[in-house]
Amino acid sequence: MELTNRTIKELQKEDKAEVLSACLNRIREVEPKLHAFVTHAPLQSAGQAHDKNPNTQYAIHNTAKGQSPLAGIPVGIKDVICTRNMRTTASAKMLDSFIPPYDATVVKKLKEAGAIVVGKNNCDAWAHGSSTENSDYGVTPNPWDLARVSGGSSGGSAAAVAAGEIPYSIGTDTGGSIRQPAAFCGVVGLKPTYGRVSRYGLIAMGSSLDCPGPITKTVEDAVMVMNVIAGPDERDATTLKNLYVSHTPGEKIPPHLESEEMKRINFEFTKDLNKDIKGLKIGVPKEYFGLGLFDEVGEVFKQSLLTFEKMGAEVIEISLPHTEYALAAYYVIMTAETSSNLGRYDGVKYGFSAKDSKDLIDSYFKTRDEGFGDEAKRRIMLGTYVLSSGYYDAYYLKAAKVRRLVYEDFLKAYEKVDVILTPTAPTPAFKIGEKADPVSMYLADVFTVPVSLAGLPAISIPAGFSPDKLPIGVQIIGPHFEEAKILNVAHKFEKETAGEEWRKFKPVI
Numbered sequence: 001m002e003l004t005n006r007t008i009k010e011l012q013k014e015d016k017a018e019v020l021s022a023c024l025n026r027i028r029e030v031e032p033k034l035h036a037f038v039t040h041a042p043l044q045s046a047g048q049a050h051d052k053n054p055n056t057q058y059a060i061h062n063t064a065k066g067q068s069p070l071a072g073i074p075v076g077i078k079d080v081i082c083t084r085n086m087r088t089t090a091s092a093k094m095l096d097s098f099i100p101p102y103d104a105t106v107v108k109k110l111k112e113a114g115a116i117v118v119g120k121n122n123c124d125a126w127a128h129g130s131s132t133e134n135s136d137y138g139v140t141p142n143p144w145d146l147a148r149v150s151g152g153s154s155g156g157s158a159a160a161v162a163a164g165e166i167p168y169s170i171g172t173d174t175g176g177s178i179r180q181p182a183a184f185c186g187v188v189g190l191k192p193t194y195g196r197v198s199r200y201g202l203i204a205m206g207s208s209l210d211c212p213g214p215i216t217k218t219v220e221d222a223v224m225v226m227n228v229i230a231g232p233d234e235r236d237a238t239t240l241k242n243l244y245v246s247h248t249p250g251e252k253i254p255p256h257l258e259s260e261e262m263k264r265i266n267f268e269f270t271k272d273l274n275k276d277i278k279g280l281k282i283g284v285p286k287e288y289f290g291l292g293l294f295d296e297v298g299e300v301f302k303q304s305l306l307t308f309e310k311m312g313a314e315v316i317e318i319s320l321p322h323t324e325y326a327l328a329a330y331y332v333i334m335t336a337e338t339s340s341n342l343g344r345y346d347g348v349k350y351g352f353s354a355k356d357s358k359d360l361i362d363s364y365f366k367t368r369d370e371g372f373g374d375e376a377k378r379r380i381m382l383g384t385y386v387l388s389s390g391y392y393d394a395y396y397l398k399a400a401k402v403r404r405l406v407y408e409d410f411l412k413a414y415e416k417v418d419v420i421l422t423p424t425a426p427t428p429a430f431k432i433g434e435k436a437d438p439v440s441m442y443l444a445d446v447f448t449v450p451v452s453l454a455g456l457p458a459i460s461i462p463a464g465f466s467p468d469k470l471p472i473g474v475q476i477i478g479p480h481f482e483e484a485k486i487l488n489v490a491h492k493f494e495k496e497t498a499g500e501e502w503r504k505f506k507p508v509i
């Protein structure tokens with residue numbers, strides 16, 4: 001098998017210089033059509049990755065005992081995540097020339113583990129969107145059908161992994177941006193619990209929702225990445241304090257972290273991966289079936305339920321009664337936070353600055369008018385409106401209350417079931433240009449947004465294909481900080497279906 005088709009796990013025994021060369025060759029081969037990267041690291045060949053420039057790259061390691069399994073493995077980083085001395089644009093013209101002086105915590109941790117950052121993956125500008133069509137650097141098409149979108153906003157990350165350019169990428173998920181493109185491109189995408197992975201160094205979208213996480217080929221690979229990137233960070237006050245993630249198998253947990261509560265959430269993600277799921281209670285929310293679900297997605301979802309039942313799991317219908325209000329609440333809360341986060345782009349501090357302005361006020365207006373695209377402007381206007389003094393109670397406060405109800409729906413459901421299973425998106429990848437009106441685009445997130453509002457962990461895994469060979473994903477949602485549980489359920493499904501015909505399908509690119 002080609003090196004570029006392999007998983008992180010399979011690459012452990014390979015020569016890492018050869019792995020990097022294979023990835024760089026694959027990138028050169030497909031990028032003219034795929035355009036999954038906005039910026040490439042200055043690596044023409046494997047030799048150049050050897051610590052010549054300590055600011056951009058770390059030395060290639062061949063995996064040795066006790067070393068991270070990510071050592072020497074190439075990775076792509078979504079372009080909303082800061083990389084020291086490597087241009088970071090958020091796929092937005094406003095930041096075209098921005099070179100961060102620091103690494104985001106996730107990037108720092110990856111580099112310390114020996115990962116090789118090969119470049120920055122394309123996405124919707126500022127992570128606003130569900131198709132990567134909003135990128136100021138052009139769309140990333142779907143590797144399974146180049147006339148269709150790769151999903152979004154982490155479309156470049158998912159497409160690059162599916163096309164074999166890189167074995168994994170780090171995306172961000174605010175309302176579905178890891179899970180939905182993973183489903184569209186036939187790869188695995190994990191949105192961790194809010195607070196599990198540090199947001200330090202992310203170009204913020206909705207600060208109470210943003211979660212960085214892995215996009216990989218398999219569930220096992222997602223586990224390996226989580227073992228490196230998760231954990232508390234003094235630079236992000238919302239990371240769970242005292243959360244202890246062991247990086248070394250067999251390492252003893254410090255005594256002060258051995259309380260029952262801590263035991264529940266302190267684990268190495270690998271621990272329960274192969275646990276039997278016999279008797280596992282899987283909840284299926286009845287509300288999810290009225291929300292524009294395409295037949296072919298419903299069909300794959302039904303098949304996946306049968307697979308779980310065959311493995312001894314029990315499928316139980318549940319109700320999440322506030323589901324229908326989740327999308328509206330999300331678009332109030334997220335735009336409010338977005339309008340605030342985008343307030344800093346004034347043409348003075350960093351990034352794009354408009355030419356020929358009369359005075360400072362004129363410069364602010366021109367910079368924001370020329371620097372932001374339509375979608376960012378739409379969200380800034382909506383967010384500013386819902387936060388304005390006359391409307392704050394009617395919109396923002398109301399949405400915050402709805403968010404709480406959505407959250408409580410899930411908590412109630414978890415009294416009866418262990419995990420919740422839904423389709424990841426209502427449709428397979430749609431055609432480029434098909435969803436011209438913003439509201440139809442927003443509906444692509446109906447199944448992922450409630451999970452984001454509740455801050456829960458969820459994973460999208462490939463579950464089958466539509467009759468015209470487009471990948472379809474299912475989403476497994478867990479209780480807070482129970483990533484190990486959903487990774488276990490996802491891994492069992494992956495193993496059970498490993499021999500199925502659709503697993504042999506290959507992208508067209």
Ligand code: GLN
Binds near residue numbers: 128172174175176334
């Ligand atoms: N598609 C959703 C939006 O446009 C989610 C984006 C995201 O998760 N970054 O808001």
